[in-house]
Amino acid sequence: MMNRHELRDRVFRLLFRVEFNTPEEMPEQVKFFTSDEDYGTVSEEDSNFVSGRYEKIIELKDKIDALIDKNASGWDINRIGKVELAIMRLAVYELCFDDDIPAGVAMNEAVELAKTYGQENSGGFINAVLTKIKTAEGIE
Numbered sequence: 490m491m492n493r494h495e496l497r498d499r500v501f502r503l504l505f506r507v508e509f510n511t512p513e514e515m516p517e518q519v520k521f522f523t524s525d526e527d528y529g530t531v532s533e534e535d536s537n538f539v540s541g542r543y544e545k546i547i548e549l550k551d552k553i554d555a556l557i558d559k560n561a562s563g564w565d566i567n568r569i570g571k572v573e574l575a576i577m578r579l580a581v582y583e584l585c586f587d588d589d590i591p592a593g594v595a596m597n598e599a600v601e602l603a604k605t606y607g608q609e610n611s612g613g614f615i616n617a618v619l620t621k622i623k624t625a626e627g628i629e
Contacts, residue, residue: 491535494598497579499523500542501602505575507547515577521549553581554587560621573611578620584628592628596620 491499494507503522510518512617523536531539546553557577566574576599583595596619603611622628 490532494601496535496538496542497598498602500546500607501537501575501579501606503539503543503577505571505606506544508571508575542579542582545586546578549582549586550578553578554584556581556585556622556626557618558626561618562621570608572606572608573603575613576607576611576615577618578596580615581622583628584623586617592623593621 493610499522499623503518507515509575518539523531523540557569557574561569569577580595580599581601583590583598584592587595596616598617599619603615608613
């Protein structure tokens with residue numbers, strides 16, 4: 490079984506692919522990220538977690554994007570880098586729609602993903618936007 494960080498990494502990479510694939514192509518992408526990959530065998534539980542988390546985020550994508558757009562001062566959501574946008578979609582979902590993830594964990598994990606996949610200043614930008622959302626939404 491994968492740990493939460495590894496699962497979150499897979500969900501992020503799947504969300505990133507949304508920007509480059511049509512909705513019709515995404516089931517194949519989901520299958521790819523929930524089956525054998527470079528990391529080896531994926532348990533059924535892990536597969537269900539990744540696909541379920543992805544589907545929930547996609548269902549709420551318009552609401553999540555509206556929160557990002559509203560709180561990314563000076564940045565239109567269409568100008569935000571695709572890596573940063575995918576990371577923020579995952580983090581905003583965890584902040585606002587998943588009561589099982591503490592806000593601090595969601596924010597720290599987003600910054601860690603940004604350090605791995607983003608540009609030099611991505612972590613600070615993502616942290617700033619998430620902090621504004623956390624404050625605006627009254628999340629503890």
